[in-house]
Amino acid sequence: MELYSALEQPATGNHCGSCRSCCSAAGLSKQNVTDLELALLGPAGPDFARYAAREKDACGRFVFEVCPNLGPEGCRVYSIRPFSCRVFGHYRAEGTVLPEACVYIGRDREFPASQYYQTVPGAVRLRQLSRDYQLRKVPTTRAASGEITGLGLNLEDVWDRALEAIGRGASPELPEQAAEEGVFATYVRALWAGENNRHAEALGYYLQVLQDCPKRHDLMTFAGFHAFQIGQMEQAEQLWLSALQLFAGNPLTFSFLGYLYSHYQQWQMAADFFGAAAELEPEQLLHRKRRDEALNRVAKRRPEASVTDHPGD
Ligand code: SF4
Ligand code: SF4
Known part of the structure; x- marks a missing residue:
């Protein structure tokens, strides 16, 4: 939560127009979310994981067209929303575009995809926290590799x-x-x-x-x-x-x-x-x-x- 709190004051300020395009499956490609963030979401985690992976049904339709956490009043898990939701709009990997209605167009910081960890504040810390979290997870199979997965x-x-x-x-x-x-x-x-x-x-x-x-x-x-x-x-x-x-x-x-x-x-x-x-x-x-x-x-x-x-x- 310390990382999430730090991200509440992004250097670029919060200008979001709340068009909600970035909370829909068609709005952007799949989101990377760590197990740690999913765990923080509690009961909302499993459905969000399927949404973030842009899971499709047998007919090729998104299982969740919009994020299952999006309610009439906006994000229902705002205080614990994942990292990718927090930095969206402020930073943009080269070759990707923001939704047409996004107020961040022109204000975002573009970066080469390979520079993600160097560019996006908190990304390295999230990685460290996620790995530490993975390590704490107990393997339940007979495999004895001692590896961390995920x-x-x-x-x-x-x-x-x-x-x-x-x-x-x-x-x-x-x-x-x-x-x-x-x-x-x-x-x-x-x-x-x-x-x-x-x-x-x-x-x-x-x-x-x-x-x-x-x-x-x-x-x-x-x-x-x-x-x-x-x-x-x-x-x-x-x-x-x-x-x-x-x-x-x-x-x-x-x-x-x-x-x-x-x-x-x-x-x-x-x-x-x-x-x-x-x-x-x-x-x-x-x-x-x-x-x-x-x-x-x-x-x-x-x-x-x-x-x-x-x-x-
Ligand atoms: S968790 Fe909240 S901010 Fe993130 S995609 Fe869903 S509704 Fe939008
Ligand atoms: S697409 Fe841009 S303006 Fe619309 S909700 Fe997302 S961040 Fe805000």
């Missing part, structure tokens, strides 16, 4: 650039650490440190991220991995068990625990955790192989029954 990478941005480079196996230079960094920046630092085998650093960054995103069981699993790498076994165990309490559907967490109990030579526990990983991810043959190895160890330890031990004797 935001395309913008290579103008240093953190997105770093993330993209790490993703293709490079080791980018990261900016000097600032006094206050967003949680997304800390997450990129964690990834970077992990990829460079700086496990203690990676663990520290993941733990920082988890303070802001305490429900991210996948990041907790990664934090545990780095704890394990530096011999912090108890911390690793605690992180993985906590991750399982949040979400018992990630095979990676189970298999990491399998390795931990193998390390402790607690073979039955190891077999159980590898077995659970195998059930969740049957196509990953390594889980089954590890489970069977652990079960063999269990069998070897079991004392052979002898005639004198037999309960009938």
Whole structure:
């Protein structure tokens, strides 16, 4: 809301004639709206998302000809209207036109589309807030990628650039650490440190991220991995068990625990955790192989029954 408040006093002043053309699907092409803004809209979010995407029905007609938030008195969600609604008219990407009746024609600031983040005040901040918000969202599938989804990478941005480079196996230079960094920046630092085998650093960054995103069981699993790498076994165990309490559907967490109990030579526990990983991810043959190895160890330890031990004797 701090960002929205700042935008209430645009440098160009508010001259809007309220013709409402920019609140209709035919008035302009689809609007980009982040999940964070949709969440702020509350119950009005889902329909607005369909409107902003200019969704069409089977006959090719817009599902919402006009914005579902537009009422007889104007915008019904004015105080929480999305960013694109706020800056519309004040800034215009090259090659686009404002609606014919728009009072901003001639007063708008045109910019090359590639310069969006450099030109439109608040765009970078919105991006940062949106990424931080994405990071807080808890993955509900068994995928254990730790990735954030829902935001395309913008290579103008240093953190997105770093993330993209790490993703293709490079080791980018990261900016000097600032006094206050967003949680997304800390997450990129964690990834970077992990990829460079700086496990203690990676663990520290993941733990920082988890303070802001305490429900991210996948990041907790990664934090545990780095704890394990530096011999912090108890911390690793605690992180993985906590991750399982949040979400018992990630095979990676189970298999990491399998390795931990193998390390402790607690073979039955190891077999159980590898077995659970195998059930969740049957196509990953390594889980089954590890489970069977652990079960063999269990069998070897079991004392052979002898005639004198037999309960009938
Ligand atoms: S949210 Fe409000 S300002 Fe934005 S398009 Fe809808 S009615 Fe118009
Ligand atoms: S098209 Fe222009 S004048 Fe009309 S409501 Fe939108 S910003 Fe205001």
